Amino acid sequence: MNKFHSTRSTTDSLTSKQAIRKGIADDGGLFVTDELGERLVPIDDLAGRSYQQIAYDVLSVLLDDFTEEELKACITKAYGPQWSDERITPVKPLGQDWVMELFHGPTSAFKDVALQILPRFMARTTPADGDPDEKIMIVTATSGDTGKAALAGFADAEGTGITVFYPQGRVSRVQELQMTTQQGSNVNVCAVEGNFDDAQSTVKKIFGDRDLAARLEKDAHVALSSANSINVGRLVPQVVYYFSAYAQLLEQQAVNVGDPVDFVVPTGNFGDVLAGYYAKMLGLPVRQLVVASDRNNVLFDFLTTGTYNRKRPFYETISPSMDILISSNLERMLYYMSEKDPRLTAYLMNDLAEWGAFEVPPELLAQIRRLFATGWADEDQVRRMIAECFSEHGYVLDPHTACGYFVMQQMPADPGVPRVLLSTASPYKFPRVVNEALGLKHDGTDFECMDELSEKTGTEIPPMLRSLETADVRFRDCVEISDMGHYVEQCADRL
Numbered sequence: 001m002n003k004f005h006s007t008r009s010t011t012d013s014l015t016s017k018q019a020i021r022k023g024i025a026d027d028g029g030l031f032v033t034d035e036l037g038e039r040l041v042p043i044d045d046l047a048g049r050s051y052q053q054i055a056y057d058v059l060s061v062l063l064d065d066f067t068e069e070e071l072k073a074c075i076t077k078a079y080g081p082q083w084s085d086e087r088i089t090p091v092k093p094l095g096q097d098w099v100m101e102l103f104h105g106p107t108s109a110f111k112d113v114a115l116q117i118l119p120r121f122m123a124r125t126t127p128a129d130g131d132p133d134e135k136i137m138i139v140t141a142t143s144g145d146t147g148k149a150a151l152a153g154f155a156d157a158e159g160t161g162i163t164v165f166y167p168q169g170r171v172s173r174v175q176e177l178q179m180t181t182q183q184g185s186n187v188n189v190c191a192v193e194g195n196f197d198d199a200q201s202t203v204k205k206i207f208g209d210r211d212l213a214a215r216l217e218k219d220a221h222v223a224l225s226s227a228n229s230i231n232v233g234r235l236v237p238q239v240v241y242y243f244s245a246y247a248q249l250l251e252q253q254a255v256n257v258g259d260p261v262d263f264v265v266p267t268g269n270f271g272d273v274l275a276g277y278y279a280k281m282l283g284l285p286v287r288q289l290v291v292a293s294d295r296n297n298v299l300f301d302f303l304t305t306g307t308y309n310r311k312r313p314f315y316e317t318i319s320p321s322m323d324i325l326i327s328s329n330l331e332r333m334l335y336y337m338s339e340k341d342p343r344l345t346a347y348l349m350n351d352l353a354e355w356g357a358f359e360v361p362p363e364l365l366a367q368i369r370r371l372f373a374t375g376w377a378d379e380d381q382v383r384r385m386i387a388e389c390f391s392e393h394g395y396v397l398d399p400h401t402a403c404g405y406f407v408m409q410q411m412p413a414d415p416g417v418p419r420v421l422l423s424t425a426s427p428y429k430f431p432r433v434v435n436e437a438l439g440l441k442h443d444g445t446d447f448e449c450m451d452e453l454s455e456k457t458g459t460e461i462p463p464m465l466r467s468l469e470t471a472d473v474r475f476r477d478c479v480e481i482s483d484m485g486h487y488v489e490q491c492a493d494r495l
């Protein structure tokens with residue numbers, strides 16, 4: 001059975017259920033398993049398999065302490081009629097290339113792929129110390145999309161509550177309304193005075209606060225856990241769509257079994273692209289993974305120089321879900337790429353915490369660069385790409401996907417290797433920016449922008465987004481960074 005331990009030490013030995021329930025290791029590291037890659041996912045008969053079947057193939061390898069019934073029940077419920085496309089993550093032609101749309105779930109962002117199933121995994125885990133009354137409180141910081149997707153996944157899920165913090169004024173109006181109108185008796189939404197990195201760092205501190213954990217356990221029977229992509233249960237479901245992409249390319253006769261494929265991935269916390277790396281380790285013929293950033297190009301600098309330096313200006317861009325200076329999941333990549341060296345990983349992460357920067361040895365950088373290519377786009381380039389892609393292909397990109405599109409255009413195409421651009425959000429989540437880029441009317445409300453975009457491009461507005469205009473706002477709280485821990489305690493008491 002797969003055993004999970006921290007990226008920073010090998011002392012833990014947890015099952016996947018335990019790792020999912022716990023979220024993050026006590027030493028601040030992320031859970032990894034050294035068995036990754038020992039059992040491969042067969043690709044010979046991928047063509048014709050449904051998303052749900054592929055999901056079972058992949059999840060049963062990685063989460064091998066779940067029974068077949070458990071996994072199948074989770075998969076059926078998570079990837080059902082709440083998706084607007086029965087292929088779940090459809091792959092469509094885009095000129096000479098391909099685009100995989102990850103936004104057909106209930107909140108119109110790719111995070112639904114993982115967050116529709118994580119609560120169902122969580123419900124099948126059991127308390128570590130045998131407190132049968134123990135409930136789980138999910139605490140999450142969001143740069144915009146995770147929050148809503150997590151709320152939608154965990155709303156009214158038995159035995160759990162959820163508290164979401166978002167940086168005030170730094171998410172789009174649509175994103176904010178998506179969160180503050182969330183229904184459910186176990187949900188809490190709160191704005192924070194600070195940026196996403198401040199909020200995420202504080203959430204990590206809350207997880208590391210042993211006194212708080214003891215109080216919550218004793219007074220409220222509550223244990224904290226995470227729905228950010230640091231949670232194994234969030235990462236693993238994302239591996240599935242890389243295999244699904246390959247299946248669809250096989251069906252469209254764009255590849256034969258074994259042919260290599262490149263993936264271009266709009267990146268923030270490094271979760272999505274890391275899932276592509278896992279897919280490769282599980283046997284998918286991935287040639288290159290292209291890390292596409294926005295103006296917060298800390299990953300671009302790292303992948304080109306070997307130095308990761310978070311001490312730099314933080315830019316609020318039109319792609320807010322990629323406005324991140326600390327890409328948490330990079331830690332997992334460093335662990336695997338350093339041939340599973342927890343001491344090196346701990347050392348680098350300590351440098352990052354202490355000095356705001358770290359540098360990897362040159363051999364390690366060379367190794368990383370063989371697989372990961374990189375590029376970034378500034379905001380003018382993003383706007384230009386939205387316009388260009390629509391005029392050339394009649395396809396409307398959201399600003400995040402447009403970063404990836406720009407980077408893809410910059411790279412020489414190899415006719416023998418198909419390229420799949422991962423589309424991470426519906427353009428209707430960012431209608432004002434998209435309209436502006438397309439030269440459409442963008443001075444009314446976000447909903448007027450949606451209507452205009454739909455009318456002028458002949459594309460459909462996701463009904464859940466359009467209906468936000470008349471939904472009731474339930475949450476108006478806003479706290480300072482220093483009060484986040486206290487806020488979580490209050491929410492736990494109410495659970």
Ligand SMILES: *Cc1c(COP(=O)(O)O)cnc(C)c1O
Pocket residue numbers: 109110111145146229266267268269270271272273321322400401424425
């Ligand atoms: C979260 C998000 C990303 C970045 O994904 P990571 O897994 O954090 O790298 C990109 N685009 C959108 C729309 C997102 O919501």
